[in-house]
Amino acid sequence: MMPLYAVLLLAAGTYAFRLAGPLLGGRLALSERLRHLLAVAAAVLLVALIATGALTQGHGFAGWARPAGVLVAGVLALRRAPFPAVVVAGAATTAVLRLCGVG
């Protein structure tokens, strides 16, 4: 179950993460080094989200269908295909593979 206090805790904590930058960013002069690290950190976390989201389910492997779909999406994105084509092709690849019995 997900009680209300849990939803509120998650919301408050998330908002604090969001607000810290806009609140302190103006007053705290971040060094060039730190700005660089933070920009790279954002990309690192996004790519980690993509990788774990594509490859894993719970604590195990997600099966081949999902990463294959994400791979197709990635290739299309690299080739500058329109965004919906990227996402739809990714999902469709995964769906078709599953239809064919690939996990």
Place this chain on the structure above:
Amino acid sequence: MNMRSLLRTLERATLRDIALVCLADALVGASFGAISVSGGLPLWVPIALSVLVFAGGSQFAAVGVVLSGGGALAAVATGLVLNARLLPFGFTVADVLDGPWWWRRLVGAQLLTDETAAFALQQSEPRRRRAVYWLCGIALFVVWNVSVLLGALAGGLIGDTDALGLDAAFPAVLLALVLPSLADRRTRTAAVVGAVVAVAATPFVPSGLPVLLALVGLLFAGRPAVQGSGLQGAAGREATGGREAEDPGSEGNAESVENVEHAEKEAVR
């Protein structure tokens, strides 16, 4: 800045991209609502999470923990660990919310997501950065919450989201958004190392933690416009190219380095 001048500031292509991201996120939102309700959670849970937390990954993670039998606090912890990434995003786009209006900062902060940050980072001109942040943020907030509501109401109708491959949509959306920022070689190296660490750690550590462990990849981030040593330094020098001439010590330099970075991304695209 009102809506009309927001729209006028942005190029048609950018507006189209925002609309497409909204469309993609609508699919993800609808599946989130449907998965939550068909999994047995009351209707208000996905709706409250979407309005108050407004971060898809952590919403999926929190609901996933609860539906797989985890405790409420474990769900909160997982969601918070996942959302810690918003902290560096906040500093990266802080200039967008800078200004005399404190309430704009309070409201604008809630609109900070992977997508809005990514869109804002693609723009180098301050006015456009601000316009794209607000437009994308407001549009996503409305679309996300409406689609979660519709998905939750539809409940069992989407039945088997896996059969439709919708679980591949979320990483696909993020991938399309993050690709431009990977044009920089040091960022790419750091990201690849981080991703390998995150995936390798997934079987062994609590959900949500692997993504944070990926920050190990920052060891490969190199230094901005400064010659490092060893392999990292070599990679950094190659990627920095003509930026070497800039004075690395000065504080006001951050903006110009960022502009060079944007110019580089444009060139690669």
